[in-house]
Amino acid sequence: MKIILSIVAASLLLLISLSTCSASLAQFAGDWNNVDPNTGGITKLSIALSGASANVHVWGKCHPTDCDWGGVNAFAFAPDVSSDTVSQAQALMATFITTFSETTLFIRPQGSRLSVQSYTRFTDNSGRSNYASSDLFQKSTSISAVGTIAEIQPLQKYSKLQILPIMGKIGDN
Amino acid sequence: MRLLYPCLAAVLLLLLTATGVLASMDQFAGSWTNVDTNTDGITNLDIAVMGTDAQVHVWGKCHPTDCDWGTVQAQAFAPDVSSDVLSGADTLIAVFVTSFSQTTLVIKPAGNRLKVDSYDRFMDNSGRSNYLASYTFQKASAPGGTAPGGATPGPGDMGTGEIGPGDIGPGGTIPGSTPALIDLTGVWNCDDGGIYYVRQLGTVVWWYGELDPNTPNWSNVMKGSISGNMINADWSDVPKGSVMQNGNLVLQIASNNKLVAISKTGGFGGSVWTR
Numbered sequence: 515m516k517i518i519l520s521i522v523a524a525s526l527l528l529l530i531s532l533s534t535c536s537a538s539l540a541q542f543a544g545d546w547n548n549v550d551p552n553t554g555g556i557t558k559l560s561i562a563l564s565g566a567s568a569n570v571h572v573w574g575k576c577h578p579t580d581c582d583w584g585g586v587n588a589f590a591f592a593p594d595v596s597s598d599t600v601s602q603a604q605a606l607m608a609t610f611i612t613t614f615s616e617t618t619l620f621i622r623p624q625g626s627r628l629s630v631q632s633y634t635r636f637t638d639n640s641g642r643s644n645y646a647s648s649d650l651f652q653k654s655t656s657i658s659a660v661g662t663i664a665e666i667q668p669l670q671k672y673s674k675l676q677i678l679p680i681m682g683k684i685g686d687n
Numbered sequence: 688m689r690l691l692y693p694c695l696a697a698v699l700l701l702l703l704t705a706t707g708v709l710a711s712m713d714q715f716a717g718s719w720t721n722v723d724t725n726t727d728g729i730t731n732l733d734i735a736v737m738g739t740d741a742q743v744h745v746w747g748k749c750h751p752t753d754c755d756w757g758t759v760q761a762q763a764f765a766p767d768v769s770s771d772v773l774s775g776a777d778t779l780i781a782v783f784v785t786s787f788s789q790t791t792l793v794i795k796p797a798g799n800r801l802k803v804d805s806y807d808r809f810m811d812n813s814g815r816s817n818y819l820a821s822y823t824f825q826k827a828s829a830p831g832g833t834a835p836g837g838a839t840p841g842p843g844d845m846g847t848g849e850i851g852p853g854d855i856g857p858g859g860t861i862p863g864s865t866p867a868l869i870d871l872t873g874v875w876n877c878d879d880g881g882i883y884y885v886r887q888l889g890t891v892v893w894w895y896g897e898l899d900p901n902t903p904n905w906s907n908v909m910k911g912s913i914s915g916n917m918i919n920a921d922w923s924d925v926p927k928g929s930v931m932q933n934g935n936l937v938l939q940i941a942s943n944n945k946l947v948a949i950s951k952t953g954g955f956g957g958s959v960w961t962r
Contacts, residue, residue, distance in 0.1 A: 589808050591819035595947070596878065596959045598816070605819045607791070607806055618780075620793065620806070631793070633764050633780060643771070646764040646778045 539563055539590055539603040541623045546651035549627070555647050556632060558654070559621075566590065566600050570608040570619065583610050588621070614638035627652050712736045712763060712776045714796045719824035722800070727942070728820050729805065731827070732794075734779070739763055739772045743781040743792065750869070750943055756783055761794070787811035800825050813949045814958065869943050879957035881905075892918055896957075897927060905930040916940045922955060 571585035588608035733744035897906035911920025923933035934953020
């Protein structure tokens with residue numbers, strides 16, 4: 515039993531080490547789906563890289579098709595001031611601004627997934643509470659399964675006014 | 688043994704639930720000290736709460752006394768849009784802006800401690816990398832205490848562009864408002880692979896740098912003057928090496944043991960010096 519526990523602990527340690535070592539900007543690239551298919555918040559992310567730059571495209575839960583928040587340039591963060599961001603980026607920060615709100619996403623790798631902390635602040639004095647949410651995303655497999663990128667895009671592009679609040683009352687806008 | 692695991696799981700669940708129930712603005716209030724007493728980053732936080740408003744006051748590592756970043760209004764976040772922020776706040780976000788950087792602090796309760804993720808972004812085209820640092824804070828033993836080490840630089844220092852959150856980095860410290868106390872004299876290594884022999888005489892700094900002591904590809908001399916936490920310098924290659932260039936350097940004294948190039952001309956290769 516002790517041997518098994520030791521092996522498991524060593525394996526976990528190795529996995530954690532590997533995860534840390536492999537942190538890079540490339541780790542963020544691709545199409546990502548929320549692991550919770552019933553989320554009321556962000557459903558999909560698409561992260562495109564160009565050198566040390568990253569563009570984050572977000573879709574949020576909407577009916578009948580998801581809402582397109584659009585894409586914004588994200589800031590990448592290295593472990594320290596003299597680290598190379600491309601090879602060692604460990605977080606992205608992306609901010610989406612509408613006429614009535616500001617949502618900042620902090621995106622970090624978590625194994626083969628992405629952990630996304632989302633902070634939405636209302637700027638319209640509507641009295642709605644600023645709120646935080648946390649989601650996990652896994653790499654999308656739908657591109658290869660479906661065959662074309664166009665088929666995984668939202669069918670309808672909504673205005674930002676329709677996007678938020680994710681959990682609030684629409685009438686408050 | 689079979690009973691032990693369910694019991695442990697139940698206790699953990701209870702603890703997690705209790706933590707969640709306790710989340711509120713009050714949970715952030717007070718004076719907080721970094722559990723890592725050797726941190727090169729944020730050393731102390733003071734969070735003042737009034738209703739749903741929170742003011743976050745930060746001190747960063749400096750020599751001989753910590754630097755005062757000043758106070759900013761923080762944004763509080765509840766678990767959802769209809770939650771009461773006062774009783775349900777689970778995150779504060781505070782943004783400190785200087786003339787050359789922006790630092791966003793994401794502050795969350797972790798049991799009876801605070802976990803702080805600090806996202807530093809440089810806006811001065813200095814080539815320094817944006818970076819993320821994480822800290823854990825515990826309640827300070829002396830309530831109401833300000834920065835450790837006695838007198839601290841005033842909040843006005845934040846506006847000079849010379850002292851601020853952007854200067855903090857793992858492996859480096861922030862310069863204090865008393866650079867005269869810094870002595871740069873010594874042997875330094877640079878990320879260009881060279882060794883630099885530095886002499887500081889008051890506010891004047893000299894160095895001789897070379898890639899290799901026997902047959903250096905390049906070797907150079909520098910003379911600069913210290914102003915605040917910056918060094919404005921002229922440098923020139925000398926013919927121990929074969930490269931012959933010259934130019935200007937603006938170096939930031941990130942700490943007594945770290946220099947960072949803010950701007951450089953003439954094709955100078957190095958950017959960060961440490962010792």
